[in-house]
Amino acid sequence: MKAICWEGINKVSTERVPDPTILNPRDAIVRVLLSSVCGSDLHLLGGYIPAMREGDIIGHEFMGEIIEVGPEVKKLKKGDRVVVCSVLSCGGCEFCQREEYSLCDNSNAEPEWTEKAYGYPVAGIFGYSHALGGYAGSHAEYTRIPFAENTCFKIPEGVSNESALFTSDAFPTGYMAADFAGIQPGDTVVVWGCGGVGLMAMHSAWLLGAGRVIAIDQYPYRLEQARTRANAEVLNFREVDVLQALKEMTGGRGPDRCIDCVGMEADSTGIEKLYDYAKQYARLQNDRPAVLRQAIMACRKGGTVSVIGVYGGFIDKFPMGAAMNKGLTFRMGQQFGQKYIPTLLDIVARGEVDPAYLLTHKLSLDMGQEGYMMFKEKTDKNMRSVFAPAG
Amino acid sequence: METKHKTNVTTTGRVISVLGGAALAYYGWNRKASPLSKSLTTFGAYLIFRGASGYCAFNDALHIDKGHSDNKGFEVKSSVTILKPREEVYQFWRQLENLPKFMDYLEEVREADGKRSHWVAKIPKNIINKEALSTVEWDAEIIHQEENSRIAWRSLPASEIENSGEVRFTDAPANRGTVVQATISYHPPLGLAGELAAGLLNPAFRELVKQDLRRFKRLLEAGEIPTIIGQPSGRKNGKY
Numbered sequence: 001m002k003a004i005c006w007e008g009i010n011k012v013s014t015e016r017v018p019d020p021t022i023l024n025p026r027d028a029i030v031r032v033l034l035s036s037v038c039g040s041d042l043h044l045l046g047g048y049i050p051a052m053r054e055g056d057i058i059g060h061e062f063m064g065e066i067i068e069v070g071p072e073v074k075k076l077k078k079g080d081r082v083v084v085c086s087v088l089s090c091g092g093c094e095f096c097q098r099e100e101y102s103l104c105d106n107s108n109a110e111p112e113w114t115e116k117a118y119g120y121p122v123a124g125i126f127g128y129s130h131a132l133g134g135y136a137g138s139h140a141e142y143t144r145i146p147f148a149e150n151t152c153f154k155i156p157e158g159v160s161n162e163s164a165l166f167t168s169d170a171f172p173t174g175y176m177a178a179d180f181a182g183i184q185p186g187d188t189v190v191v192w193g194c195g196g197v198g199l200m201a202m203h204s205a206w207l208l209g210a211g212r213v214i215a216i217d218q219y220p221y222r223l224e225q226a227r228t229r230a231n232a233e234v235l236n237f238r239e240v241d242v243l244q245a246l247k248e249m250t251g252g253r254g255p256d257r258c259i260d261c262v263g264m265e266a267d268s269t270g271i272e273k274l275y276d277y278a279k280q281y282a283r284l285q286n287d288r289p290a291v292l293r294q295a296i297m298a299c300r301k302g303g304t305v306s307v308i309g310v311y312g313g314f315i316d317k318f319p320m321g322a323a324m325n326k327g328l329t330f331r332m333g334q335q336f337g338q339k340y341i342p343t344l345l346d347i348v349a350r351g352e353v354d355p356a357y358l359l360t361h362k363l364s365l366d367m368g369q370e371g372y373m374m375f376k377e378k379t380d381k382n383m384r385s386v387f388a389p390a391g
Numbered sequence: 392m393e394t395k396h397k398t399n400v401t402t403t404g405r406v407i408s409v410l411g412g413a414a415l416a417y418y419g420w421n422r423k424a425s426p427l428s429k430s431l432t433t434f435g436a437y438l439i440f441r442g443a444s445g446y447c448a449f450n451d452a453l454h455i456d457k458g459h460s461d462n463k464g465f466e467v468k469s470s471v472t473i474l475k476p477r478e479e480v481y482q483f484w485r486q487l488e489n490l491p492k493f494m495d496y497l498e499e500v501r502e503a504d505g506k507r508s509h510w511v512a513k514i515p516k517n518i519i520n521k522e523a524l525s526t527v528e529w530d531a532e533i534i535h536q537e538e539n540s541r542i543a544w545r546s547l548p549a550s551e552i553e554n555s556g557e558v559r560f561t562d563a564p565a566n567r568g569t570v571v572q573a574t575i576s577y578h579p580p581l582g583l584a585g586e587l588a589a590g591l592l593n594p595a596f597r598e599l600v601k602q603d604l605r606r607f608k609r610l611l612e613a614g615e616i617p618t619i620i621g622q623p624s625g626r627k628n629g630k631y
Contacts, residue, residue: 005625007625017624017625019623023618023619023621024617025615026613055624056624057625072614088617092474092611094472094567094568097474105609106608106613107613109617109618109619112430133617133619135619140623146617
């Protein structure tokens with residue numbers, strides 16, 4: 001089959017590889033219909049996640065059709081149209097029992113990496129480096145799905161492939177960010193980052209009772225999406241002083257809930273930008289935490305900072321004094337997809353939110369490099385490049 | 392409480408540690424990045440330190456002072472929590488035929504009667520080339536068992552690998568399942584080769600026991616042991 005493989009920094013290539021087979025009793029094989037790029041893939045492409053190996057098949061946000069199931073898979077059958085959660089969970093460990101699926105003890109096939117780096121191993125994720133299990137990703141004609149009954153969700157009739165696709169990752173991730181923010185009715189919610197996850201966090205903030213949603217980015221076309229699709233007030237951090245603007249907009253109180261949907265490769269301005277780039281280049285910090293710093297500074301006293309943008313390692317100049325003395329609450333984590341996906345599929349089926357608009361460029365697997373570069377460079381108003389292996 | 396590191400490695404052991412450590416570190420460093428090569432490099436660096444300083448943290452932790460006394464073998468302790476009732480966890484282990492399902496190098500265990508059993512393992516011929524395996528066999532007997540809480544065994548005299556072990560099963564607090572604590576010890580043959588084997592293999596052995604317990608947990612909680620061996624990739628050498 002064809003698959004898009006990571007070959008090195010900013011380099012992917014479409015290769016012929018063997019078809020996947022059932023390796024464990026709870027596995028299934030899915031014929032991939034749509035597979036999206038994700039902002040977190042850019043950390044892999046940029047070389048910021050160290051456990052990549054040349055030839056790794058990438059991609060983790062996808063939907064398709066079941067073509068084969070292992071002997072222990074009872075609730076799925078050949079022909080089922082499913083959306084696949086990007087994060088793997090065994091269902092049987094303490095964390096899965098608590099619905100904290102991305103903390104699963106057992107789904108990471110290469111637990112040694114994160115056990116060393118983080119103290120304990122975290123869950124496996126499709127196509128997201130050997131630190132997160134080394135699982136072959138979804139930018140391929142077929143993908144093996146471990147723990148298939150936990151990982152696959154049947155798509156309700158009447159929901160299109162395009163609308164269902166983003167309930168794999170962008171929507172549940174954004175929804176969890178809003179959930180973790182602890183939104184109270186009428187709260188002012190600020191979302192940094194107007195990519196797929198950020199936009200979904202804005203829709204979710206409304207669903208969870210926000211009174212006001214403010215979006216921050218630097219790309220006018222993405223801010224336009226936030227304004228028109230997600231009904232957000234928008235701030236371009238290239239044009240305004242964000243901290244001052246947020247204070248003004250909230251009568252001097254500051255926003256109640258601050259959501260970081262950017263993560264480790266944040267762009268910033270001025271001296272802070274030079275500082276973070278230099279330290280990252282010199283390997284003195286792994287991540288550039290400009291958004292996180294800004295969110296902490298912006299947040300009102302006693303407010304919540306919810307972090308869903310991906311961080312990998314160490315950060316520098318973390319304003320702990322501000323966080324502590326203002327009594328902030330922090331919530332963060334990779335998505336607990338299995339907890340949210342059924343609810344979100346219902347929301348999509350009822351037409352309350354239709355994430356299909358994120359799909360701006362549908363491409364063949366042969367267009368892997370072009371798809372990623374367009375997404376990375378934000379050309380042609382790209383929101384998400386989506387590969388359609390079957391055309 | 393002593394604050395300064397004491398010497399607890401024999402002179403021969405120190406020389407071997409430095410040489411072996413340097414070789415391992417060099418080998419690991421030159422290999423492609425993988426958990427194995429990283430572990431080799433780290434372990435090699437540790438051995439160099441061990442040889443140069445004459446201090447071994449493992450010996451210290453296990454109260455082995457080989458700088459000053461004879462080698463009495465070594466033991467490894469490791470524990471894991473499994474979200475399953477204690478009876479189920481104990482019974483799965485007590486059925487010794489199950490052990491090869493999660494113990495990496497174990498090929499087969501046959502219970503002769505309620506007490507005696509025959510063990511077959513394939514172990515690497517040396518620490519560098521994990522692919523080259525040789526078969527070892529031994530007989531063991533259960534020397535102690537308490538239903539649902541403890542099982543202990545030891546190899547019978549004249550075994551190729553003299554070893555013993557004990558596994559304790561206790562309830563984890565707040566309904567968090569069962570804590571499994573394994574203590575495995577083995578006595579390498581005496582002499583220089585034995586000293587070398589013990590010094591070099593102890594950390595690797597510790598890692599092995601830990602991995603085996605992890606697989607045990609996975610098998611019971613997930614019903615299978617997650618793997619990526621056999622999946623496709625774009626690597627020309629066909630490696631998963």
